Amino acid sequence: MKICTTYACHKFFATLANPTRLAIVEILMDSPKNVAQIAQVLQQEQSMVSHNLKPLMECAFVFSEKKGRKRVYSVNKELIEPLFHLIAFHESKYCPNGKTCLTRRGIKLERMREAQKTLYVNHE
Amino acid sequence: MKICTTYACHKFFATLANPTRLAIVEILMDSPKNVAQIAQVLQQEQSMVSHNLKPLMECAFVFSEKKGRKRVYSVNKELIEPLFHLIAFHESKYCPNGKTCLTRRGIKLERMREAQKTLYVNHE
DNA sequence: ATTTCATATGAATAAGATTTCATGTGAGGC
DNA sequence: GCCTCACATGAAATCTTATTCATATGAAAT
Structure with a gap:
């Protein structure tokens, strides 16, 4: 059964x-x-948001609708909710304190740019 | 509810x-x-497989066990199965023929190296 | 029709990830 | 104890992706 070795999955x-x-x-x-x-x-540039919305749209993670001049984006809850529940369960089981899975790649977290750091929540 | 903006999730x-x-x-x-x-x-080098097994282990997508000289890897089915069912459902709904979501990024697929191309299944 | 607001796109650069090849490690067998 | 098999690790090079800044598009308001 080939389900994950597709470009769509990647x-x-x-x-x-x-x-x-x-x-x-x-x-x-x-x-x-x-x-x-x-x-x-x-707290990011508009163009950056647009750039990043594009792949989210292409994958149907978000939807959009024109409302007057503006374009309103909404999330595909049917997918996102079960997906993140699955991840939350997985994390609770295998990285209970959010530390376990950071250990080996802690350095990369350090090197992350400031703008990106603020996007992450601190687990501790 | 902060579930996805964590480094673990990334x-x-x-x-x-x-x-x-x-x-x-x-x-x-x-x-x-x-x-x-x-x-x-x-059909890849052993070192490449090892390199790639490492993050899979760290995220508990796979487990391993020593058997004599060898180390046997197995998949975490409890996670992987529901995860890929979710994706399969999502794909069946939003990219039924596997083409829709390739359209915009088709060029990148072209540019992919030969070694990687063979890893993907052709949807058509 | 023109202006302006809201968003999208392009291209260059910067940053990050993957692969490769060489070498290290360590447990098993002899 | 030494050798060797099975795997892991390191570091450089390459390839990919993200961000930035400038500009384009396009529809609504005037």
């Missing part, structure tokens, strides 16, 4: 393997927002 | 956002194997 994970895009997903979990609103919450 | 996706690692996961879905066996099925 793209699925690659799209979510980015702090900016994860943050956008999280922000939209709260409520639908337009690009400027997302940028404001994230 | 690492979760980043680890699976790689064709070699996805292929390893798929190969191990079939049956547990040692490093040399994985390398043989994948």
Whole structure:
């Protein structure tokens, strides 16, 4: 059964393997927002938000709708909710304090740029 | 609720956002194997397999056990099975023929090295 | 029709990840 | 105890991805 060795599957994970895009997903979990609103919450440039919304759209992680001049983005809860519940369960089992899985790659976390650091929540 | 803006979550996706690692996961879905066996099925170097097994281990996507001289790797089915069912459902809904979500990034697929291309299954 | 607001796109650069090849490690067998 | 098999690790080179800044598009308001 070939389910994971497809480009679509790779793209699925690659799209979510980015702090900016994860943050956008999280922000939209709260409520639908337009690009400027997302940028404001994230404290990031508008163009960066647009760039990152694109792959999220292509993978149907988010949807969008025009409302007057603005384009309102919303999250695909049908996918995102069960997905993140699965991850939450996995994490609770295998990295209970959020430290275990950071150990080996702690250095990379250090090297992360300031802008990205603020996107992450500190587990401790 | 901060579930996805954690480094652990980023690492979760980043680890699976790689064709070699996805292929390893798929190969191990079939049956547990040692490093040399994985390398043989994948037609890749042993060191590459080892390098890629490491993050898979750290994220508990795979487990390992020593058997004599060899180290046998197996997949964490409790996670991988529901995860890929979720993705399969999502894909069936939003990229039914495997083409939709390739359209915009088709060029990148072209640019992929030969070694990686063979890891992907052609949807069409 | 023109201006302006909201978002999208392009291209260059910067940053990060993957692969490769060489070498290290360590447990098993002899 | 030594050798060797099986695997892991390190570091450089290469390839990929993300971000930035400038500019384009396009629809709504005037």
